[in-house]
Amino acid sequence: EPEVTQTPSHQVTQMGQEVILRCVPISNHLYFYWYRQILGQKVEFLVSFYNNEISEKSEIFDDQFSVERPDGSNFTLKIRSTKLEDSAMYFCASSSRLAEIYEQYFGPGTRLTVT
Amino acid sequence: LAKTTQPISMDSYEGQEVNITCSHNNIATNDYITWYQQFPSQGPRFIIQGYKTKVTNEVASLFIPADRKSSTLSLPRVSLSDTAVYYCLVGAYTGTASKLTFGTGTRLQVTL
Numbered sequence: 001e002p003e004v005t006q007t008p009s010h011q012v013t014q015m016g017q018e019v020i021l022r023c024v025p026i027s028n029h030l031y032f033y034w035y036r037q038i039l040g041q042k043v044e045f046l047v048s049f050y051n052n053e054i055s056e057k058s059e060i061f062d063d064q065f066s067v068e069r070p071d072g073s074n075f076t077l078k079i080r081s082t083k084l085e086d087s088a089m090y091f092c093a094s095s096s097r098l099a100e101i102y103e104q105y106f107g108p109g110t111r112l113t114v115t
Numbered sequence: 116l117a118k119t120t121q122p123i124s125m126d127s128y129e130g131q132e133v134n135i136t137c138s139h140n141n142i143a144t145n146d147y148i149t150w151y152q153q154f155p156s157q158g159p160r161f162i163i164q165g166y167k168t169k170v171t172n173e174v175a176s177l178f179i180p181a182d183r184k185s186s187t188l189s190l191p192r193v194s195l196s197d198t199a200v201y202y203c204l205v206g207a208y209t210g211t212a213s214k215l216t217f218g219t220g221t222r223l224q225v226t227l
Contacts, residue, residue: 004158033214043159043202043217056214091158093215102147102208104215106158 002026004107006092012113013082021077021110023092032075033093033104034067036060043091049075082114117142117205124222133190135221137203140184145207148179148186153200153220162201163188190223198225 005024013019025032034046048055049067066078075094079086089111093104120138127133139148147166151159163170165177165186176189190197200220206213 035215042219043153043215045214045216048214058214089156093158102149102164102213103161104159106160109156109158111156 002105004092004094004105006090006107006110008110009108010111010113012115015084015114016081019079019082019112021079021090021092021112023075023077023107024073025075025092025094026096026105027073029094029096029105031055031095031097032067032069033095034077035091035093035106036088037091037109038085038088046077079112082112084114087112087114117146119203119205119218121201121203121218121221123219124224126224126226127193129194129225129227130192133193133197133223133225135188135190135201135203135223136185137188137205138185139203139205142183142205143207146183146205147208148177148183149204149206149208149215150175150177150188151202151204151215151217153202154198159202159215159217193223193225195225195227197223199223 007022032049037043045058047057047061064080068076089109091109092107095104117139149164150162153159163175163177167179170177178187200222202220
């Protein structure tokens with residue numbers, strides 16, 4: 001069964017550093033998303049991406065965040081200058097336009113720890 | 116977006132049927148009802164989606180009454196591995212880049 005993959009599984013970084021979280025969505029999917037989940041809290045939407053541009057972004061997704069699909073397979077989330085409050089699990093997801101049932105497939109997540 | 120209300124937690128013994136009810140009084144005509152499951156430190160996983168009446172797949176059943184103001188996820192004969200958080204989501208999904216809005220979910224604990 002196809003799956004979304006994410007790397008790294010765990011990233012530790014110092015406050016103020018840039019991090020890039022990587023995702024490989026399911027190959028025939030067209031819509032891509034990033035969500036995050038702070039420990040013990042809800043899963044929160046960050047951004048959706050389609051046709052090489054952002055479709056929607058949340059208030060969390062400020063100027064410190066950016067997304068990119070640098071080639072035909074990878075989808076990345078960059079945090080330019082990390083803050084302590086960016087520590088969370090970051091989930092990538094993808095979906096297919098042609099699905100009869102609307103389903104987003106989530107990756108296993110990257111645990112980001114900012115110290 | 117329709118607001119959803121579901122129990123914070125439920126406990127069950129292995130082998131029992133578990134029913135988790137979600138209330139969504141202000142559901143809109145175009146809204147679908149979708150349930151996701153999340154294990155600790157993993158991404159959410161789609162379980163089932165429906166619009167009205169009953170939907171069944173290999174994992175669960177979803178019961179939606181005629182007024183659609185609530186829905187019930189039914190897990191037959193749960194096992195320890197069904198211990199997870201279950202989220203009820205309500206929204207209009209156009210097949211395009213529609214975001215998912217998660218609540219706090221129902222934490223199901225299955226024991227022997």
